[in-house]
Amino acid sequence: MGEAYIIDAVRTPRGVGKPGKGALSHLHPQHLGATVLKALKERNNVKTDEVDDVIFSTSSQKGKQGGDIGRMSVLLAGYDTKASGVTLDRFCGGGITSVNLAAAQIMSGMEDLVIAGGVEMMSYHQELAAQDHAAGIKPMGMGSGNMNLQALHPQSHQGVCGDAIAHKEGIDREAVDALALESQRRADVAIKEGRFAKSVVPVFNDDGSVALDREEFPRPETTAEGLASLKASFDVLADVSIQDDGKTFRQLINDRYPDLHWKGVHHAGNSSGVVDGAGAILMASKDYADKQGWKPRARVVATANVGDDPTLMLNAPVPAAKKVLAKAGLTKDDIDVWEINEAFAVVAEKFIRDLDLDRAKVNINGGAMALGHPIGATGTMLIGTALDELERSGGRYALVTMCAAGGMAPAIIIERV
Numbered sequence: 001m002g003e004a005y006i007i008d009a010v011r012t013p014r015g016v017g018k019p020g021k022g023a024l025s026h027l028h029p030q031h032l033g034a035t036v037l038k039a040l041k042e043r044n045n046v047k048t049d050e051v052d053d054v055i056f057s058t059s060s061q062k063g064k065q066g067g068d069i070g071r072m073s074v075l076l077a078g079y080d081t082k083a084s085g086v087t088l089d090r091f092c093g094g095g096i097t098s099v100n101l102a103a104a105q106i107m108s109g110m111e112d113l114v115i116a117g118g119v120e121m122m123s124y125h126q127e128l129a130a131q132d133h134a135a136g137i138k139p140m141g142m143g144s145g146n147m148n149l150q151a152l153h154p155q156s157h158q159g160v161c162g163d164a165i166a167h168k169e170g171i172d173r174e175a176v177d178a179l180a181l182e183s184q185r186r187a188d189v190a191i192k193e194g195r196f197a198k199s200v201v202p203v204f205n206d207d208g209s210v211a212l213d214r215e216e217f218p219r220p221e222t223t224a225e226g227l228a229s230l231k232a233s234f235d236v237l238a239d240v241s242i243q244d245d246g247k248t249f250r251q252l253i254n255d256r257y258p259d260l261h262w263k264g265v266h267h268a269g270n271s272s273g274v275v276d277g278a279g280a281i282l283m284a285s286k287d288y289a290d291k292q293g294w295k296p297r298a299r300v301v302a303t304a305n306v307g308d309d310p311t312l313m314l315n316a317p318v319p320a321a322k323k324v325l326a327k328a329g330l331t332k333d334d335i336d337v338w339e340i341n342e343a344f345a346v347v348a349e350k351f352i353r354d355l356d357l358d359r360a361k362v363n364i365n366g367g368a369m370a371l372g373h374p375i376g377a378t379g380t381m382l383i384g385t386a387l388d389e390l391e392r393s394g395g396r397y398a399l400v401t402m403c404a405a406g407g408m409a410p411a412i413i414i415e416r417v
Contacts, residue, residue: 033073095379187366
């Protein structure tokens with residue numbers, strides 16, 4: 001089996017995901033996808049007629065984000081039409097999965113040059129939600145509205161699941177708020193020290209003016225007192241009737257866990273930020289990289305996927321990390337950089353506790369609570385962030401994983417070259 005090398009990684013800054021308010025919200029999602037693809041082409045002198053495939057992740061593939069946005073972004077970026085594109089959906093985990101699939105294609109010898117990435121405009125999600133509301137479509141969590149499926153595998157809202165897990169694991173409000181505050185502090189340090197500068201590329205408007213060239217979401221002024229003053233976000237939502245039979249999000253969890261009773265601990269300050277963004281990674285076989293004179297930055301060591309309980313939904317990252325470590329023949333002590341997506345504070349806090357990790361090695365430059373979580377793009381962004389941190393710190397191995405709806409988690413281990 002061959003090696004899959006990471007040649008370069010880029011991403012846009014994350015823009016606030018509010019229609020009319022975020023700096024990127026007026027742009028078409030294909031524009032963000034094309035931005036990162038253009039950057040890879042220009043930074044590495046990519047011969048786009050030799051790109052075997054572009055594998056993109058987008059979670060909400062409707063409207064502007066539908067119609068195989070991967071291929072459409074390739075065309076908008078000015079690539080040769082020989083460069084094909086495909087778009088996948090593994091909810092939040094798609095950005096890692098796009099890289100994993102690209103690696104598998106290269107390692108198997110089927111392809112030599114593949115770009116993996118993702119794009120998501122959360123500002124557009126609000127427009128889609130408004131359309132569903134106008135059409136009388138009720139929210140059904142991340143599970144299907146099929147009542148037979150909900151009877152077999154009840155699936156609630158992610159935030160409600162996060163609160164239920166926190167209670168089940170004995171993780172209190174003070175702990176999740178403390179992690180959120182630390183995420184903001186670390187992101188602030190990373191931004192001020194230019195730790196993201198190597199990967200972040202500006203987004204331009206059609207007229208050539210700058211739309212966004214910096215992170216828009218972080219709130220470095222956040223304080224412990226400010227976080228403590230915020231009201232829990234999901235208690236009211238948990239008890240809203242969302243099914244035709246009158247069941248609430250809370251009852252869907254109680255169908256599987258009847259003795260689990262909880263009060264919310266998550267709010268806007270300790271949950272992932274709603275943002276727009278895109279990321280992409282250039283990957284190649286050893287022979288192709290050598291032919292182009294490229295110096296690889298990292299190699300893919302191992303990848304893994306895990307399914308877990310879809311009712312609590314957010315607990316798969318720990319078994320995914322264990323699985324990918326076993327595949328790589330490594331232990332947790334071999335990992336220098338850990339990236340676990342901060343979908344909700346409890347996800348990262350439980351991950352650290354269950355694996356007994358050194359907190360100094362986890363989300364070193366902050367996470368989604370400070371920087372935001374553009375669903376289908378986040379995993380790719382995290383891999384790029386992990387690579388940048390390996391190079392900055394001189395570390396060898398990084399492990400990246402994240403929870404995904406339906407009770408899933410992809411994972412990847414990369415080694416700095």
